[in-house]
Amino acid sequence: MKLTSDEQDTLQGNHGEAARLAMAVIVDIGELFGAEELIPVSQAHIDTTIYMVDAGVEFVEKLCELGARFSIPTQLNPSAVDLQRPEKLRADGEILEKSRRLERAYLKMGAIPTWTCAPYQQGLVPMFGEQIAWGESNAIAFANSILGARTNRYADLMDICVAIIGKAPGFGLHLTRNRKAQLLVKLADIGSDRFRDKTLFPLLGFVFGELAGDRIGALEGMPKDVEVDDLKAFSAAAASSGAVGLFHIIGVTPEAQTREMAFQGEAPEKTLEITSQMIQNAEDRLRTTNGREADLISLGCPHYSAVQFSRLRDCFAGRKVHDSVSFWVNTSRSVYSWIENSGVLQELEQAGVTVFVDGCPLQYPKKNWNFTVAMSDSAKFANYCFSQTGLEVAFGSMADCVETAVYGKIIRRGLSWQQS
Amino acid sequence: MATVLKARTIVPGRCRGQVIKTSQSISFWGGVDPGTGTICDPRHELFGQTISGKILAFPFGKGSSTGSLIMLELVRIGKEPKAIINIKTEPILATGPIVSKHFYHREIPIVAMDKDQFEQLRTGQNIKIDTLEGCLVIID
Numbered sequence: 001m002k003l004t005s006d007e008q009d010t011l012q013g014n015h016g017e018a019a020r021l022a023m024a025v026i027v028d029i030g031e032l033f034g035a036e037e038l039i040p041v042s043q044a045h046i047d048t049t050i051y052m053v054d055a056g057v058e059f060v061e062k063l064c065e066l067g068a069r070f071s072i073p074t075q076l077n078p079s080a081v082d083l084q085r086p087e088k089l090r091a092d093g094e095i096l097e098k099s100r101r102l103e104r105a106y107l108k109m110g111a112i113p114t115w116t117c118a119p120y121q122q123g124l125v126p127m128f129g130e131q132i133a134w135g136e137s138n139a140i141a142f143a144n145s146i147l148g149a150r151t152n153r154y155a156d157l158m159d160i161c162v163a164i165i166g167k168a169p170g171f172g173l174h175l176t177r178n179r180k181a182q183l184l185v186k187l188a189d190i191g192s193d194r195f196r197d198k199t200l201f202p203l204l205g206f207v208f209g210e211l212a213g214d215r216i217g218a219l220e221g222m223p224k225d226v227e228v229d230d231l232k233a234f235s236a237a238a239a240s241s242g243a244v245g246l247f248h249i250i251g252v253t254p255e256a257q258t259r260e261m262a263f264q265g266e267a268p269e270k271t272l273e274i275t276s277q278m279i280q281n282a283e284d285r286l287r288t289t290n291g292r293e294a295d296l297i298s299l300g301c302p303h304y305s306a307v308q309f310s311r312l313r314d315c316f317a318g319r320k321v322h323d324s325v326s327f328w329v330n331t332s333r334s335v336y337s338w339i340e341n342s343g344v345l346q347e348l349e350q351a352g353v354t355v356f357v358d359g360c361p362l363q364y365p366k367k368n369w370n371f372t373v374a375m376s377d378s379a380k381f382a383n384y385c386f387s388q389t390g391l392e393v394a395f396g397s398m399a400d401c402v403e404t405a406v407y408g409k410i411i412r413r414g415l416s417w418q419q420s
Numbered sequence: 421m422a423t424v425l426k427a428r429t430i431v432p433g434r435c436r437g438q439v440i441k442t443s444q445s446i447s448f449w450g451g452v453d454p455g456t457g458t459i460c461d462p463r464h465e466l467f468g469q470t471i472s473g474k475i476l477a478f479p480f481g482k483g484s485s486t487g488s489l490i491m492l493e494l495v496r497i498g499k500e501p502k503a504i505i506n507i508k509t510e511p512i513l514a515t516g517p518i519v520s521k522h523f524y525h526r527e528i529p530i531v532a533m534d535k536d537q538f539e540q541l542r543t544g545q546n547i548k549i550d551t552l553e554g555c556l557v558i559i560d
Binding site (some may be wrong): 028 | 430431454482488490492493495514518
């Protein structure tokens with residue numbers, strides 16, 4: 001890999017020890033994966049934010065003590081807890097303390113305290129073609145696919161190194177030639193009218209991700225008039241069931257306005273089909289409840305948008321959450337302040353909804369609560385729920401989740417793809 | 421007689437140790453217990469077995485970008501594998517050993533080999549990896 005004299009200087013330690021260490025990691029990864037040069041990136045989204053193991057805290061604190069500062073605008077994925085209302089969440093003491101240490105170090109290094117996994121719906125939203133370095137699987141897939149920005153799937157720790165240096169090895173999805181679709185994925189018996197059922201988006205994403213694995217797939221057959229929150233649900237599900245960093249939706253996403261564009265003029269390596277039966281099987285595999293009722297509704301995986309909160313308020317239509325159910329929604333501090341200003345938050349709170357910021361629904365402090373079954377509108381949440389939280393899980397639309405909360409019984413209304 | 425396998429250096433280093441091999445992919449996040457170095461995914465064929473101090477052979481990594489952090493934690497508490505052998509190594513998997521090298525001065529070599537070479541590996545074999553002059557993987 002060719003390095004400029006300035007990059008060489010950094011590698012020699014002439015710009016400080018922190019920069020030397022970060023550059024050494026970046027150069028090694030670049031050499032390994034065939035990068036010819038380092039390319040400037042305009043912003044970073046750091047995934048190493050949820051306290052999981054002490055190695056992460058030590059790594060960030062060490063760089064901070066060595067004087068590391070982020071050289072590009074840098075935003076943060078969720079913390080393990082609600083940093084503003086840890087008592088309400090009944091956050092575990094040790095996890096809160098370690099999360100505070102991460103918070104202090106990141107803020108000292110200059111991070112913007114976004115604490116969200118949906119950075120594309122507030123804050124630093126990259127433009128088409130912009131070279132960026134993002135972590136967090138759903139955010140990476142959204143940035144590459146829906147926005148047409150360019151990022152590799154940044155590993156934890158590597159994301160921090162790139163944010164310090166402001167440059168990344170130029171390989172993989174940063175390069176045009178590596179962004180062409182390999183698989184053509186068609187919808188067999190799923191017509192465009194079926195997309196009126198919003199649960200099709202996350203379930204389809206889940207199946208798509210399983211089929212694609214680490215290859216780039218192009219989906220054909222989704223109507224053009226889709227909403228961004230539906231694409232978000234598709235993208236998050238696909239990136240949880242497969243190592244999906246980029247996908248195309250023909251006629252919808254920017255690099256795939258036509259099939260030719262998606263495949264950069266080449267023929268698909270393979271064509272696959274998704275059937276209604278595969279969608280139904282996906283939902284069956286995501287449900288682990290066995291007839292038990294939900295005692296927790298958990299929304300906001302990824303973090304809810306202001307639009308989703310308005311819809312949620314409309315679904316309640318003045319009704320209230322049943323005594324046997326808790327209703328939690330996770331979002332960012334920015335979206336929280338918007339819905340607080342608009343009054344939507346107060347209406348939802350009167351209905352019995354609790355809104356948390358900064359945290360992740362999959363990190364809920366299980367020791368301090370006695371929930372047994374969660375219900376969510378997110379296929380990503382349902383996919384990870386049991387392994388991460390120990391809760392059984394049911395899946396449904398936002399409206400199903402509200403009806404379940406109001407009646408205290410799991411309600412999953414007619415699936416439109418079953419009608420044929 | 422010793423058998424020499426052909427491999428490519430991903431992360432350089434040398435070591436000698438015992439192989440633990442699987443034909444299934446491994447996700448370090450959710451798949452390996454960061455406190456003990458044992459495989460903790462009940463769906464995995466190595467469930468309950470330790471990778472710490474072993475030469476871990478698996479075809480590909482999969483999944484989460486948090487895998488690099490779990491690997492660094494294994495290094496921090498001294499429960500890391502001695503080396504890794506893959507068919508294909510993805511950047512997320514290589515990040516843990518590369519960060520370990522620079523931040524903890526701990527060497528976890530990674531080599532990649534073609535499928536036919538990989539298939540000559542067996543759990544329990546004692547092997548030597550040395551990437552310093554060429555890339556050698558020798559079954560004793």
